[in-house]
Amino acid sequence: MSQNPLRKSKQIIECVPNFSEGRRYEVIQEIESRFRDRKGVYMLDSRADSDHNRLVISLAGEPEPLADALIDAAKTSLRHIDMEKHTGGHPRIGAVDVISFTPLRNITMAECAELTHEFGARYYRETEIPVYFYEESATRPDRKNLEVVRKGQYELLCEEVKHNPDRRPDIGDPCLHPSAGATAIGARKLLVAFNVNLATADVGIAKKIAATLRSSSGGFRHVKAIGLALESRGAVQVSMNVTDYEKNSLYRVLEMVRMEARRYGVAVLGTEVYGMVSADALLDSAAYYMQTEGFSPEQIIEMRLLEMMGEEND
Amino acid sequence: MSQNPLRKSKQIIECVPNFSEGRRYEVIQEIESRFRDRKGVYMLDSRADSDHNRLVISLAGEPEPLADALIDAAKTSLRHIDMEKHTGGHPRIGAVDVISFTPLRNITMAECAELTHEFGARYYRETEIPVYFYEESATRPDRKNLEVVRKGQYELLCEEVKHNPDRRPDIGDPCLHPSAGATAIGARKLLVAFNVNLATADVGIAKKIAATLRSSSGGFRHVKAIGLALESRGAVQVSMNVTDYEKNSLYRVLEMVRMEARRYGVAVLGTEVYGMVSADALLDSAAYYMQTEGFSPEQIIEMRLLEMMGEEND
Numbered sequence: 001m002s003q004n005p006l007r008k009s010k011q012i013i014e015c016v017p018n019f020s021e022g023r024r025y026e027v028i029q030e031i032e033s034r035f036r037d038r039k040g041v042y043m044l045d046s047r048a049d050s051d052h053n054r055l056v057i058s059l060a061g062e063p064e065p066l067a068d069a070l071i072d073a074a075k076t077s078l079r080h081i082d083m084e085k086h087t088g089g090h091p092r093i094g095a096v097d098v099i100s101f102t103p104l105r106n107i108t109m110a111e112c113a114e115l116t117h118e119f120g121a122r123y124y125r126e127t128e129i130p131v132y133f134y135e136e137s138a139t140r141p142d143r144k145n146l147e148v149v150r151k152g153q154y155e156l157l158c159e160e161v162k163h164n165p166d167r168r169p170d171i172g173d174p175c176l177h178p179s180a181g182a183t184a185i186g187a188r189k190l191l192v193a194f195n196v197n198l199a200t201a202d203v204g205i206a207k208k209i210a211a212t213l214r215s216s217s218g219g220f221r222h223v224k225a226i227g228l229a230l231e232s233r234g235a236v237q238v239s240m241n242v243t244d245y246e247k248n249s250l251y252r253v254l255e256m257v258r259m260e261a262r263r264y265g266v267a268v269l270g271t272e273v274y275g276m277v278s279a280d281a282l283l284d285s286a287a288y289y290m291q292t293e294g295f296s297p298e299q300i301i302e303m304r305l306l307e308m309m310g311e312e313n314d
Numbered sequence: 315m316s317q318n319p320l321r322k323s324k325q326i327i328e329c330v331p332n333f334s335e336g337r338r339y340e341v342i343q344e345i346e347s348r349f350r351d352r353k354g355v356y357m358l359d360s361r362a363d364s365d366h367n368r369l370v371i372s373l374a375g376e377p378e379p380l381a382d383a384l385i386d387a388a389k390t391s392l393r394h395i396d397m398e399k400h401t402g403g404h405p406r407i408g409a410v411d412v413i414s415f416t417p418l419r420n421i422t423m424a425e426c427a428e429l430t431h432e433f434g435a436r437y438y439r440e441t442e443i444p445v446y447f448y449e450e451s452a453t454r455p456d457r458k459n460l461e462v463v464r465k466g467q468y469e470l471l472c473e474e475v476k477h478n479p480d481r482r483p484d485i486g487d488p489c490l491h492p493s494a495g496a497t498a499i500g501a502r503k504l505l506v507a508f509n510v511n512l513a514t515a516d517v518g519i520a521k522k523i524a525a526t527l528r529s530s531s532g533g534f535r536h537v538k539a540i541g542l543a544l545e546s547r548g549a550v551q552v553s554m555n556v557t558d559y560e561k562n563s564l565y566r567v568l569e570m571v572r573m574e575a576r577r578y579g580v581a582v583l584g585t586e587v588y589g590m591v592s593a594d595a596l597l598d599s600a601a602y603y604m605q606t607e608g609f610s611p612e613q614i615i616e617m618r619l620l621e622m623m624g625e626e627n628d
Contacts, residue, residue, distance in 0.1 A: 044615060044619070273613060276613055276618070279614050282600050289600070290585055295586075299587060300590075301504075308356045
């Protein structure tokens, strides 16, 4: 354990690779195995969806060991996944469809974007899979949006790259990889999936509230929202993705839903945070409701321990 | 990193030793050094107070390396601190006045109390400093209360032990150590120092609210509270110790202060959490205000990382 307070602490990022395989158990296991028992790589979560035919793995760790593991996993995917035969409900352009890099500790978004560029070059060299950069890593403004990169999916993209220079990969051959397609790589902020359940069976109310919340209809800049029925509960849900919780705090989003719901005399039944979230997304909301002054995450035993364990392992 | 889900995870406790030295810089440094660069021991915080003439160190780690470090630090204190010459504003019975053990992860309060008993026996063997057990480690009901153990402080206690069997140490010679006195060792829950600042200059209001909150006058069972003036801010404070935040949640305590303050037309200016706190004390309050359903601390990236790093180091 180093006691030099000036020592630079370890950089920690989150990586979420998405693989186009959510059905074959042995393949899923083999891909996961590339991230297990690997020093400096922590597999936080792994979810395979057979309808989507997709595997989403959440990793955290230092950039270098993560990059090594990602390359290994991509090589494994190359051996088992053939995009010419792939079907599934989720949009995709390749066997390794997306790899996101998210800054967690001691690293800025700009540094994270730079990492993706270095990683993308190495990724193509070692796997021969062409790369598109999206979000904060995009080299062209339109490619910030992953949906633009993925438009028409694998089937259309591998035709269009042949004659449309506008669709060419950022790195690699203009032709996609014959079996693995292409991979979208991008630095992005942590996305929080946040749902608010309402005590009404009228899905119209959830849809109206969702419309006031979402960016696309004039709501919060970093919120995507839809209204859904929760049939089994006789309730409805405002289902949201908060793409920048630092700018659109969860408490603010929740209070806005509560405020709009009052117009209909409807109460909030409860909320759901789905998947992984960072501590500060919740602490920020706790601080609002509790009006804490001058509180630092360093005061939380677990956060302090994590910091010290990170330094110790250097 | 072990992947066996049945594997028992590491036990982590917090230890807070209090040393009767808050003035001599070299002695403070030497005591702190016993906890630095020591595998499995994490010094979360260290505060010396010259008025109290006392050093309070917050440690976390596994029971065994912590015990070794505590014994070493006690031996250091033996060499430098003479209770016959000690003065200071804080009640104390020895050079190492108190050592608390608090369960943090994978350990129950009962196991923690058992640990203190084993540790107490070893402590006396290796340092010859007699031991009193308090709180959850107490062997007699009256000694649950540290103030009962510490009554009359070092000066009176070292006289009384000679003729009053009621005051004899739980472990060790009936006579205290000639220079180091005795040490109180006890397993206890994490204490949260929680203050609520109110927008009034009338300290009477803070005192009245404190009286409704504290256990001793019929308030919450695990809350100690006093009312204070914050002269420089022209405000007042309800200053509290929450000795069991699992039973008396911070949000409930805060909402009770807000509710009582409304009687006087006074608003809450802000709150302060002083010193170290565990993540669940805050998450519990966040969950109340945000009405989260089925949320698990495992979903917090930092908590998950800490868990995985802990397993990896085995």
